[in-house]
Amino acid sequence: MTFKDQWRFVRNNMKRSKSRIFMTVLATAMGVAFLIVLASVGFGLHTTFIDDIISDRSVTKIQISGIEKENDIAPITDEEITELEKVDNMKAVTRQLSLRQTPQFNMEDYNGRVETVVTHFPSELKAGMELKEGDLPEDPYEVVVGPHFIENLYPEDLPADEEIYDEEGMLKEEFKYGESLIGQEIEMVVEQNVDGETKEHEISLIITGIVEPPARDWMQDRQVYISDDVLTEVESFTETSRGAIVDPNYPEAEQEVTGYNYVYGYANSLEEVQEISEYLTEENYLVYSAASELDHLNTFFTIAKAGLIFIGTIAIIIASIGIYNTMTMAVTERTSDIGIMKAIGAHPKKIKQIFLLESSYIGLLGAFIGTVVAFVISILLNIGLPLIIESAFEQELPEGFQFSSIPPSLIVIAAVICLIVTVLSGLKPAKRATQIDVLKAMRREI
Amino acid sequence: MIDVKDINHTFLLGKKQNETALPVLKNISFSVDKGEILAITGKSGSGKSTLLNIIGGFMKPTSGSVWIKDMNVTNLNEGEYADFRLDNIGFIFQNFQLIPSMTAFENIELPLVLKGLSEKERKKKTEQTLEQVGLSDYHHHYPSELSGGQQQRVSIARTLVIEPPIILADEPTGSLDSETEQEILDLITGLNRNIGITFLMITHDEEVARIASKQIHIHDGEIVKEEVSA
Incomplete structure (x- = not known):
């Protein structure tokens, strides 16, 4: 069975339960958007602080x-x-x-x-x-x-x-x-x-x-x-x-x-600053550079971003409960079809692949929609937050201040997390599909 | 073609640790030659369906073995048996077992999809098979839009499309009226004569069994009579 045919199966199956799939994709998209927006604050502040350091003095x-x-x-x-x-x-x-x-x-x-x-x-x-x-x-x-x-x-x-x-x-x-x-x-x-x-x-x-x-x-x-x-x-x-x-x-x-x-x-160059600093420190010089400050800042923000991504992942895990539920219902609804397919020679592996493909598709679609939504929220945050702060606290934010930033790496991280979580949540229903008893599925007399 | 050797099967009924053993098949042995139609007859509960399920690989016997094309298929695991079925065994079911969300064309095409054939090849073979069973005009009809006889033809076409050397049929005319029953029986005998497909069929209907070249009668899990048609 080719991937194209598996994909056709998945699409046909999904068409049969559009509203349920829509709600599941929506929940996944919300989880992904939450993760990205949350982590984007870490990325945004990191970028702002780095820009601040770099523009304040020469990084070299x-x-x-x-x-x-x-x-x-x-x-x-x-x-x-x-x-x-x-x-x-x-x-x-x-x-x-x-x-x-x-x-x-x-x-x-x-x-x-x-x-x-x-x-x-x-x-x-x-x-x-x-x-x-x-x-x-x-x-x-x-x-x-x-x-x-x-x-x-x-x-x-x-x-x-x-x-x-x-x-x-x-x-x-x-x-x-x-x-x-x-x-x-x-x-x-x-x-x-x-x-x-x-x-x-x-x-x-x-x-x-x-x-x-x-x-x-x-x-x-x-x-x-x-x-x-x-x-x-x-x-x-x-x-x-x-x-x-x-x-x-x-x-x-x-x-x-x-x-x-x-x-x-x-x-x-910036790369050589670290090298020279290390050498001079070994030679007992007291040195300080923007690069070392960046190093400390990077460590701090890496930990902060990892923490925010972890919190965001919880939202996706919650959404994965929906995926698990949807996939379990899909398997239950299609028990008879699965039984027929197995009876005419469908390998259990192929059945599993079809269901995993379906849960992955929900995950990827959710990740895509979630990313688009996150971008919109991020833009609104960057426009709206300075206005709110200025009007509520009468304090002007520094020029170039970026509250939220979504780099490509964050999108990749969110998509990978979403895919892993959705595949894992679809794993058990997919396995259940392979274990369906052909005779019971076809309601045959034994 | 098919050798059934000393098959015994016992169902364990009731709760675990307090089960009752119910023997349904006792020392069943027979063989089916290439190009033969074998009918297994018996009353309801005689064990004929269990025997077909064991031969088809849907159940494992308590003891004994089944050899198909000189291969002991009893030891195959589920995946291996699925691959073996896809290449060698076709099934005709009493209640047709068509996927309701697929058209006649898609149902027939399904085994070819599972085999990984190209779309062009699939289309050609499916159309040929639809013509073979006289359903050329029903490509896009869903099972619910077809009569019982037409559904059984689609089911037979789905079996034929992979050109299997063996077809196992479970009460193939059990859900049909007498007129349609004769049509399906004619189709089966035609396939046997013209293509040389080996049929192993279970039925409780003596009329249906009459098309077989050999009949085995089962009673309470034992072969009580074996007869070869003239």
């Missing part, structure tokens, strides 16, 4: 915060940088030093105090640093600034009785420096306490470029990126390491500081 970036040496954590120095740059698949190693005071910057009639860092531009370029405007410095006294640097520059004639910030806490447009910063001369004023008196030193710098803004709107970069030569000048004036201001209350300021404040390694 590895933060290297120090190295363990003789039971102590030491900062990364040029010695380690050389080693780090030799690590396989390491694209670039960026490093920054922070000035230990916040200098004042004067530009025309504007001034303000801004965090200042010394950065290694060749490695930043290799890591993919891009400028929003202008060019990288070529001269030691040329600098680039962060895209929000302008926010820290205030006009000298700032009115005392007027609100200078807008609703978002940003400097109002009318108080901002209105000209292009590129090519502007800026005066960096560093201070030092000498015998109780504050002395100032001015260094003249030229702005050559503005760095690209960070990935997220809420992140701001107001820094000024100076060169090693400028730092050397600052240090020679303050006579302290990294320009720290001498303060009798804080003797630590006079201590010599070594190593970089921020060191980041960059891998070529």
